[in-house]
Amino acid sequence: MTARNLFLLPGDGIGPEAMAEVRKIIAWMNEAKGANFVTDEGLVGGCAYDAHGAAISDADMAKAMAADAVLFGAVGGPKWDAVPYEVRPEAGLLRLRKDLELFANLRPAICYPALASASSLKPELVEGLDILIIRELTGGVYFGEPKTITDLGNGQKRAIDTQVYDTYEIERIAGVAFEMARTRKNSVCSMEKRNVMKSGVLWNQVVTQTHKDKYSDVKLEHMLADAGGMQLVRAPKQFDVIVTDNLFGDMLSDVAAMLTGSLGMLPSASLGAPDAKTGKRKALYEPVHGSAPDIAGKGIANPIAMIASFAMCLRYSFNMVTEADNLEKAIANVLDKGIRTGDIMAEGATRVGTVEMGDAILAEFQALSA
Numbered sequence: 001m002t003a004r005n006l007f008l009l010p011g012d013g014i015g016p017e018a019m020a021e022v023r024k025i026i027a028w029m030n031e032a033k034g035a036n037f038v039t040d041e042g043l044v045g046g047c048a049y050d051a052h053g054a055a056i057s058d059a060d061m062a063k064a065m066a067a068d069a070v071l072f073g074a075v076g077g078p079k080w081d082a083v084p085y086e087v088r089p090e091a092g093l094l095r096l097r098k099d100l101e102l103f104a105n106l107r108p109a110i111c112y113p114a115l116a117s118a119s120s121l122k123p124e125l126v127e128g129l130d131i132l133i134i135r136e137l138t139g140g141v142y143f144g145e146p147k148t149i150t151d152l153g154n155g156q157k158r159a160i161d162t163q164v165y166d167t168y169e170i171e172r173i174a175g176v177a178f179e180m181a182r183t184r185k186n187s188v189c190s191m192e193k194r195n196v197m198k199s200g201v202l203w204n205q206v207v208t209q210t211h212k213d214k215y216s217d218v219k220l221e222h223m224l225a226d227a228g229g230m231q232l233v234r235a236p237k238q239f240d241v242i243v244t245d246n247l248f249g250d251m252l253s254d255v256a257a258m259l260t261g262s263l264g265m266l267p268s269a270s271l272g273a274p275d276a277k278t279g280k281r282k283a284l285y286e287p288v289h290g291s292a293p294d295i296a297g298k299g300i301a302n303p304i305a306m307i308a309s310f311a312m313c314l315r316y317s318f319n320m321v322t323e324a325d326n327l328e329k330a331i332a333n334v335l336d337k338g339i340r341t342g343d344i345m346a347e348g349a350t351r352v353g354t355v356e357m358g359d360a361i362l363a364e365f366q367a368l369s370a
């Protein structure tokens, strides 16, 4: 079987602790299931700055470019708060996103039944929630030019950010959303502000046209992004896939994330365009949380976000759908048994550390894969 090449970038803080639990799963899949994952490992963030004076070295960038998928832990911490801006830890992640041209950010918001009571919403509103927010990641107002602050000379300054989208950028993110929907409940809700923004008008037109041309089997709905925010906290289960731009996606995905409880539970994927020859997309998988310096090195971090990110990698980079389903089911089963890290601890549950949580999920995954 051809090798499945994974490049691991554990990073700083709790990144390496969480990644170690994924490494155990990979080792078992290789040993028991002949999965043929070939892993290599590099440095990113503060640890890369300490070693090379850059947030990621050119050599590690080249490995990331060549891999089938990159697994990323977390970067940053107080030790590097004062390093020059261009080499700050986050610059490593930004370079990866830019050089790999990862334009589609996938943020699932899944509420495990066992954690429904941990949500800020009523349990019946979130129990069984399973939505996927697809955020455009490389365009829009965060990158548009001009982006300036000008001194007007009269005691006033003027700040300008530019929201800009071209047709092809909207077409390709809409395509990802429709394709993902086909593997789920076949329904897409596109969110923009066409009532007050020209980019919203174009977004709406291009999504509608893309749907008509190639994906008319998928149900499509449009919603103004502010109304979408309201609906997300009023009745989140009405959604399957939500597709939106960089700015609205940044906010709406954080809102959706919090419906499901702790930061330690949330995975994400960032995908690029399919390669013209191989059809493979460049991809990076990472937990939503940061390096959690307050708990790093204590062995208490929740590894679920990292493990669930690996499940996304199995699904989207390697089409290992059964394995991804089993790994996600293993996480749900472990939670059902009342096994919890500190961040998701509940009365009557058993409190465990990072390694025990990883072991419990692996054991459950092995049982489900038998």
Ligand code: NAD
Pocket: 014, 073, 074, 075, 076, 077, 078, 093, 263, 264, 265, 286, 288, 289, 290, 291, 292, 293, 294, 295, 300, 301, 302, 303, 305, 343
């Ligand atoms: P954070 O996500 O690291 O932590 C926020 C809180 O959530 C902390 O109390 C932390 O202990 C807790 N937490 C996070 N992940 C957890 C897990 N897996 N298990 C248990 N508890 C968990 O955010 P922050 O404190 O704002 O940032 C800390 C550092 O991480 C900063 O240097 C920041 O720049 C960086 N950061 C990196 C990324 C990334 O690598 N993608 C993302 C966000 C923040």
